[in-house]
Amino acid sequence: MTVVREAVKATLRAQTIETPSWGYGNSGTRFKVFAQPGVPRTPWEKLEDAAKVHEFTGVAPKVSLHIPWDEVEDYAALAAYAEDHGLRLGAINANTFQDDAYKLGSVCHPDAHVRRRAVDHLLACVDIMDATGSSDLKLWFADGTNYPGQDDVSARQERLAESLATVYARLGEDQRILLEYKFFEPAFYTTDVPDWGTAYAHCLKLGPKAQVVVDTGHHAPGTNIEFIVALLLREGRLGGFDFNSRFYADDDLMAGAADPFQLFRIMYEVIRGGGLAAETGIAFMLDQCHNIEAKVPAVIRSVMNVQEATAKALLVDHDALASAQRTGDVLAANAVLMDAYATDVRPLLREVRGEAGLNADPVAAYAASGWSEKTATERVGGEQAGWGA
Numbered sequence: 001m002t003v004v005r006e007a008v009k010a011t012l013r014a015q016t017i018e019t020p021s022w023g024y025g026n027s028g029t030r031f032k033v034f035a036q037p038g039v040p041r042t043p044w045e046k047l048e049d050a051a052k053v054h055e056f057t058g059v060a061p062k063v064s065l066h067i068p069w070d071e072v073e074d075y076a077a078l079a080a081y082a083e084d085h086g087l088r089l090g091a092i093n094a095n096t097f098q099d100d101a102y103k104l105g106s107v108c109h110p111d112a113h114v115r116r117r118a119v120d121h122l123l124a125c126v127d128i129m130d131a132t133g134s135s136d137l138k139l140w141f142a143d144g145t146n147y148p149g150q151d152d153v154s155a156r157q158e159r160l161a162e163s164l165a166t167v168y169a170r171l172g173e174d175q176r177i178l179l180e181y182k183f184f185e186p187a188f189y190t191t192d193v194p195d196w197g198t199a200y201a202h203c204l205k206l207g208p209k210a211q212v213v214v215d216t217g218h219h220a221p222g223t224n225i226e227f228i229v230a231l232l233l234r235e236g237r238l239g240g241f242d243f244n245s246r247f248y249a250d251d252d253l254m255a256g257a258a259d260p261f262q263l264f265r266i267m268y269e270v271i272r273g274g275g276l277a278a279e280t281g282i283a284f285m286l287d288q289c290h291n292i293e294a295k296v297p298a299v300i301r302s303v304m305n306v307q308e309a310t311a312k313a314l315l316v317d318h319d320a321l322a323s324a325q326r327t328g329d330v331l332a333a334n335a336v337l338m339d340a341y342a343t344d345v346r347p348l349l350r351e352v353r354g355e356a357g358l359n360a361d362p363v364a365a366y367a368a369s370g371w372s373e374k375t376a377t378e379r380v381g382g383e384q385a386g387w388g389a
C-alpha cells in the first residue's frame with residue numbers, strides 16, 4: 001500500500017498542466033464582458049499571472065498562447081521572459097475566425113485567396129513556434145455553413161485537407177499539429193471539423209505529426225468522451241486535451257466544476273492507456289474563460305480539480321478491477337472504480353504539495369500573497385484579451 005501511495009505521489013508530482021493565456025484576460029458572453037480590476041494588459045503580464053498559478057500549484061509550468069491576441073514584436077524575448085518566470089511557452093493557438101474575410105470560412109473557404117490568407121497565418125504561427133521553442137500548433141477552425149446548399153460540404157473537406165497538408169509540410173522535426181474538433185458554433189448547419197472521427201481521418205492522412213485534441217466542451221450532450229479518449233490513445237493519435245466544464249454547450253467553465261466524475265473517467269482512461277507518461281507527449285491544457293469569477297484563483301482551482309481527478313484515477317485498484325472484469329463480476333468491477341472516485345484525495349495532495357515545499361492550500365496561499373491587490377493597483381486599463389464568447 002505504501003509502495004502504491006509513493007508511486008501515486010511521484011506521478012502527481014510529475015504532472016504538467018498547461019494554462020491558457022486568454023484565461024487571464026477579460027472575457028464574457030456575446031451579451032457583456034465584465035471587466036475585472038488588475039487583469040493583464042499585455043502577453044507579458046499574462047505570463048506573470050500564469051507564473052503565480054505555477055508558483056502555488058507547482059504543476060502548471062506551461063502557457064498556451066493565442067495569435068494574434070498575444071502578438072509581440074519579439075517572440076524569443078517572450079519565451080525568455082517566460083523562462084525568467086519559471087515557465088515555458090506551450091501550444092500556439094492560431095486564429096482564423098475573427099477577420100471579416102473569414103465570414104464563409106478560412107481554410108475551407110470557397111475562394112482560394114481567402115484560403116491562402118488563412119494558411120499564411122498558420123505558417124506564420126509555425127514561425128512563431130520556431131522562435132518560442134513551442135512544439136504544438138493548435139488548430140481549431142470556426143469553418144462551416146449555416147444553411148443546406150450554402151457550399152459543397154465534400155469540396156470543403158478537400159480544401160481543408162489541402163490547407164492542412166501545406167502547413168504539415170512546413171513543420172519542424174519536433175513540431176506537430178494538434179487538430180481540435182467541435183460539433184457546432186459558430187456554424188450551425190455543418191461544421192468542417194465537427195467530431196473526433198473527422199479530425200482523426202485528417203490526421204491519419206497528414207502523418208504521425210498530426211494528432212487530435214479533445215476539448216471536453218465540444219461534444220453533444222451524452223457523448224461518452226472517455227471512450228473517444230481511449231480510442232485515440234490506443235491509435236497513438238491523442239495529442240492533448242482542452243479541459244473545461246460545460247452544463248449546456250461550449251461553456252468554458254472551470255475544469256472539474258460541472259462534472260468531476262466525467263473528468264475522473266477521462267483520467268482513468270488516460271492512465272489505463274499509459275497516457276501520463278511523458279513520452280506520449282499528451283498535452284493537458286486548460287481552455288477556459290473566467291467571466292464572473294476572479295481569474296488567477298479560478299485557474300488555480302481548475303488545476304487542483306485536474307489533480308484531484310488524476311489522483312483518484314491513479315488509486316484505481318487495477319488487479320481487483322482486472323479480476324472482476326475477467327470473472328464477469330459487473331458490480332465488483334464498478335465498485336472498484338467507484339471506490340477510487342469516492343476517495344478523498346485532498347489530504348494526499350496536501351502531502352504532495354508539502355513535500356514539494358509548497359503551501360498545502362494553493363488558493364489560500366495565493367490570496368495571502370497580495371498579488372491580486374498589487375495588480376489591481378498597478379495594472380490600470382486592462383483590456384479584453386480577445387475572447388468574447
Ligand code: AOS
Nearest residue numbers: 066093140180215242250287
Ligand atoms: C473554440 O471553441 C476552441 O475551444 C479553441 O480551442 C479556443 O477556445 C480558442 O481557439 C482560443 O484560443
Ligand code: ZN
Nearest residue numbers: 180215242287
Ligand atoms: Zn478548445
Ligand code: ZN
Nearest residue numbers: 215217218250
Ligand atoms: Zn471551445
